[in-house]
Amino acid sequence: MDFSVVVEYFPRLLSGAWVSLQLVFLSVVLGGAFALPIALARISPVAWIRAIPFTYIFFFRGTPLLVQIFLVYYGASQFDAVRESIFWPILKEPFWCAIIAFTLNTSAYTAEIFRGAIQAIPEGEVEACKVVGMSKAQMYRRVLLPRAFGIVLPAYGNEIILMLKGSALASTITILDLTGMARTIIARTYTPIEIFLAAGGIYLAISIVVIALFRQIELRQNRYLGTLSIKVPDKG
């Protein structure tokens, strides 16, 4: 094994990692923004409002991310209407196709995480809001969302790490992310073990940063609980 290739190509790998980070960051931010309304619709008392996010989540959780990427990248360009629309400058770029597929995918998972967190808030805390005469909007703004944010953190950190690893699929539609860059280098140097080990190491390093970051936020956010775990109040 010859690790000098790793040293030589390390800057290229880092530029690939930078693309991966952009993919993950953009799709997690956009996906998170979409996830909240989806989660709120998901727990609506009205049946047909619930049905829409249910179908959406069912589709994006039930099909492989790779299929979703291909559908956006190869599928959209099949339609003249799409090619002639104002969205074509975006949809013809593999980078943005990946962002769209990742965003839709992660928003479905994140919506389920949000929904679970909102429903995990003890009913008594909601009743305490009702008896002081809060409106629904006040209830969400003052109690439900801040509480859900604390509950959501461990699962949400997990989703971001899954997204980081899922982002490797962007390499299948010509994007030179960390994996794509590694494959390009290997095609030139024939050193798969060295370069993939290096790429894996970089993924690990990013994961460690994400984990540490979330642990800090969790400690800060849930300091009122005394521990990292969610304590279930005594119902008596």
Next chain:
Amino acid sequence: MSKTPALELINIHKTFGDVEVLKGISMKAYDGDVISILGSSGSGKSTFLRCINLLENPTQGEILFNGNKLDLIQGESDLVANNMKQLTQMRQQIGFVFQSFNLWPHMTILQNVMEGPLNVLKRPKQEVLEYAEHLLHKVGIAEKKHMYPNQLSGGQQQRVAIARTLAMDPQVILFDEPTSALDPELVGEVLGVMRNLAEEGRTMLIVTHEMNFAREVSSEVVFLHKGVVEEKGTPDQVFGSPKSERCKAFLSSTF
């Protein structure tokens, strides 16, 4: 005593599935009344209390607050509020103290007490802060105002919950077994706070198992059994010479 009751409940029924928990309960509370509601578990006393401000929706009945009838319409299986604004306004004036305190754990003690008047009633912050500190002092917990609920004992949490209720300046306060979730040695501190409120002339409806307390502070005692009012009267009547056999049996088993 004013002519119009502060709170009047007429013929309240509540059914869960096939089980009729409340079979037509009526009650009037005038300003200054302290009404204790007694009964064995399953008698429907907590359900009745929760029907008053629609934490449970009654299946039948009328709720009047200061003579104003709460607008209810038939929902799928029970009566629901037809006018959310009227309901929230009524709730703002009726305090409710829970058995399990239900403080908001992500807020400090002080924030819990300030939340209602500040963000629901939109009162000025400085005024709310001073009043909240006064109330925390009154329930004997001022020095813990920057702590979180989970750092407090049950009795302390319940006293904070009472202060949170008082901060809204409610006309009527409903207490749903406020000491039942507490360790025996912590019951006294909460009852002490409630006793002071009764002496101030506050209007209170109290579901409780604390017989001695009920006897001392109540202006009226109501005994529920299987969803109906089995016996009611002054504490001396109900505790001294109950007419109902069931009430007698209940009292003899609890003393």
